[in-house]
Amino acid sequence: xxxxxxxxxxxxxxxxxxxxxxxxxxxxxxxxxxxxxxxxxxxxxxxxxxxxxxxxxxxxxxxxxxxxxxxxxxxxxxxxxxxxxxxxxxxxxxxxxxxxxxxxxxxxxxxxxxxxxxxxxxxxxxxxxxxxxxxxxxxxxxxxxxxxxxxxxxxxxxxxxxxxxxxxxxxxxxxxxxxxxxxxxxxxxxxxxxxxxxxxxxxxxxxxxxxxxxxxxxxxxxxxxxxxxxxxxxxxxxxxxxxxxxxxxxxxxxxxxxxxxxxxxxxxxxxxxxxxxxxxxxxxxxxxxxxxxxxxxxxxxxxxxxxxxxxxxxxxxxxxxxxxxxxxxxxxxxxxxxxxxxxxxxxxxxxxxxxxxxxxxxxxxxxxxxxxxxxxxxxxxxxxxxxxxxx
Amino acid sequence: xxxxxxxxxxxxxxxxxxxxxxxxxxxxxxxxxxxxxxxxxxxxxxxxxxxxxxxxxxxxxxxxxxxxxxxxxxxxxxxxxxxxxxxxxxxxxxxxxxxxxxxxxxxxxxxxxxxxxxxxxxxxxxxxxxxxxxxxxxxxxxxxxxxxxxxxxxxxxxxxxxxxxxxxxxxxxxxxxxxxxxxxxxxxxxxxxxxxxxxxxxxxxxxxxxxxxxxxxxxxxxxxxxxxxxxxxxxxxxxxxxxxxxxxxxxxxxxxxxxxxxxxxxxxxxxxxxxxxxxxxxxxxxxxxxxxxxxxxxxxxxxxxxxxxxxxxxxxxxxxxxxxxxxxxxxxxxxxxxxxxxxxxxxxxxxxxxxxxxxxxxxxxxxxxxxxxxxxxxxxxxxxxxxxxxx
Numbered sequence: 001x002x003x004x005x006x007x008x009x010x011x012x013x014x015x016x017x018x019x020x021x022x023x024x025x026x027x028x029x030x031x032x033x034x035x036x037x038x039x040x041x042x043x044x045x046x047x048x049x050x051x052x053x054x055x056x057x058x059x060x061x062x063x064x065x066x067x068x069x070x071x072x073x074x075x076x077x078x079x080x081x082x083x084x085x086x087x088x089x090x091x092x093x094x095x096x097x098x099x100x101x102x103x104x105x106x107x108x109x110x111x112x113x114x115x116x117x118x119x120x121x122x123x124x125x126x127x128x129x130x131x132x133x134x135x136x137x138x139x140x141x142x143x144x145x146x147x148x149x150x151x152x153x154x155x156x157x158x159x160x161x162x163x164x165x166x167x168x169x170x171x172x173x174x175x176x177x178x179x180x181x182x183x184x185x186x187x188x189x190x191x192x193x194x195x196x197x198x199x200x201x202x203x204x205x206x207x208x209x210x211x212x213x214x215x216x217x218x219x220x221x222x223x224x225x226x227x228x229x230x231x232x233x234x235x236x237x238x239x240x241x242x243x244x245x246x247x248x249x250x251x252x253x254x255x256x257x258x259x260x261x262x263x264x265x266x267x268x269x270x271x272x273x274x275x276x277x278x279x280x281x282x283x284x285x286x287x288x289x290x291x292x293x294x295x296x297x298x299x300x301x302x303x304x305x306x307x308x309x310x311x312x313x314x315x316x317x318x319x320x321x322x323x324x325x326x327x328x329x330x331x332x333x334x335x336x337x338x339x340x341x342x343x344x345x346x347x348x349x350x351x352x353x354x355x356x357x358x359x360x361x362x363x364x365x366x367x368x369x370x371x372x373x374x375x376x377x378x379x380x381x382x383x384x385x386x387x388x389x390x391x
Numbered sequence: 392x393x394x395x396x397x398x399x400x401x402x403x404x405x406x407x408x409x410x411x412x413x414x415x416x417x418x419x420x421x422x423x424x425x426x427x428x429x430x431x432x433x434x435x436x437x438x439x440x441x442x443x444x445x446x447x448x449x450x451x452x453x454x455x456x457x458x459x460x461x462x463x464x465x466x467x468x469x470x471x472x473x474x475x476x477x478x479x480x481x482x483x484x485x486x487x488x489x490x491x492x493x494x495x496x497x498x499x500x501x502x503x504x505x506x507x508x509x510x511x512x513x514x515x516x517x518x519x520x521x522x523x524x525x526x527x528x529x530x531x532x533x534x535x536x537x538x539x540x541x542x543x544x545x546x547x548x549x550x551x552x553x554x555x556x557x558x559x560x561x562x563x564x565x566x567x568x569x570x571x572x573x574x575x576x577x578x579x580x581x582x583x584x585x586x587x588x589x590x591x592x593x594x595x596x597x598x599x600x601x602x603x604x605x606x607x608x609x610x611x612x613x614x615x616x617x618x619x620x621x622x623x624x625x626x627x628x629x630x631x632x633x634x635x636x637x638x639x640x641x642x643x644x645x646x647x648x649x650x651x652x653x654x655x656x657x658x659x660x661x662x663x664x665x666x667x668x669x670x671x672x673x674x675x676x677x678x679x680x681x682x683x684x685x686x687x688x689x690x691x692x693x694x695x696x697x698x699x700x701x702x703x704x705x706x707x708x709x710x711x712x713x714x715x716x717x718x719x720x721x722x723x724x725x726x727x728x729x730x731x732x733x734x735x736x737x738x739x740x741x742x743x744x745x746x747x748x749x750x751x752x753x754x755x756x757x758x759x760x761x762x763x764x765x766x767x768x769x770x771x772x773x774x775x776x777x778x779x780x781x782x
Binding site: 223262 | 620649654656664
């Protein structure tokens, strides 16, 4: 009789928000970037993907993924690359130690859930692929380091490689054609600079604009300014950002963050036809950050925008009253404020028009901060009977 | 008894809208640009400055300028440079021919009027300084060519040098430190490609953003991408644009126009702190141009934006029904449509949100087209008694 064991392993993985942006592939097949990038891993209390990987000879043939309760396609090139790479590593272990169960030959069943609404327009693919790879690596008991696993996650979604670490994480672009040196490494633990906070402004009606994969390829192909960003701007920003993190220098961190976001969106605008992710609400958020910095007489907040209009505002815990208080005063009672925020006082008076635009344009906020990398958990989303647990 | 003669000369001068943009000075004192630029001179039937220069020993001491009925400051560095340069040329003539009246010694009185509302947010300084220089050159009977006069107008306002010619006009950046080779020349007469039309969408509540003089200096000082624009992008755009104009190739003209506008605004966004001139209405206008080109199956329209949210849409006369019809259908009965436009049919259906944004955001339109350079006129804005004529 065949072994009907249900093998299971689970992990959670974090979202990361880049402060030096990934935009542009030099190899679309392998997800190799045109430039290095650097991100802050955000706390999984607020934003995380929880994934259980399981395998069993009792499962029907073929791998499957249930994402937020919905069956998800796994036949795509990127997902297949991750399956293939992870199975190959498990198969090597099995070949070296014949006593190991032949998990690499069994169908995989993955069940995954986000603790944040997909509708929020937050890039969930980074947390998603990081959890996917980490969960299967746990299931297969792979000895690979997070950096080694980041090589695999990168092939699922470029920025996913950075979600295999907590804290402050660089994705080194590498130079080898096979991508074997294009991986993530940890610049600093979350505990090195634990008071980094992030306020995310989720913009209403943020219908998906140009998808990032096709968008970045159009930028590489058509932007006259892009080459300068990758040759000159990003290398300077990477150096300055690593130094700022090392020295816990928020003013320097903030300047590079804002400059790099602007530089990235400038190359989007310089794409032909142009790509716009920032809208009038985003501009108003930039205005609000500039206003709070001016009122403070020093840099207390920094904005950054991914491929969409949502603003992520970084600040330090000690400036929370000033920074969050300003946005709270502007936005009123949208969803997402944590306890006590309503009593914060803001030193900033924004011009009325800015205030109006931002007030009507932000649907909810998420308050979070720097956090840890993937965490193994025994809370499985697949039951002992092999069935997905619906919650 | 002193000569009380009132000497008078008058001219009109056109607005120009660049298709390869001027943004950045290498010498702020002399108004020397970081790159060449190229513009279309617009018809003076629709947009022009009318200026009378007069001088007389009977005038009180000191030069003066009445602009749209209001006294205007002439003590600024730029205006003083123009006065000084023009007087020096007149003085040289007087020295060579002692029979000439010594106009260079007399106080100048200038009276100037625009035929378009200042509130429209159209850059009027180009037409203004071109008319200013041309009127005084006429008064002084200077033999200087328009290209020579463009050297002077440039010192008043950079883009003014291009308004000394009609048709299609380049401003060559030059290389000499004294600016003596940074002047305008005519790439083609208006009659070479007379069917070029422009529809200007004047955006409501377009309160002045960052002034272009300080804005461009901030870009030069802070944008990491800017150097690439001036080293690589603009030289390519200049060559391609001159070729497109020579060949009357609208598709090529349009592509360079749109790419160059995007490149310029990208460097503004890449400025630190960032400069935004485009807003959601501008983006909607870009969307409408993309939609009409798609519906036509060829390039029938091109957008460009100066240092503000107003869109200028270039198109050819033969495509007026399609292009203007689309904007007319979108905008309804704002001010500025010419006769017959309401009967145009549009092939374009825009998504509702785009349509809503553009409809509520555009205050008026101006329909115009390529036109001639400054025209001498005997209609004076200073009476025979030396008094300004108030109309």
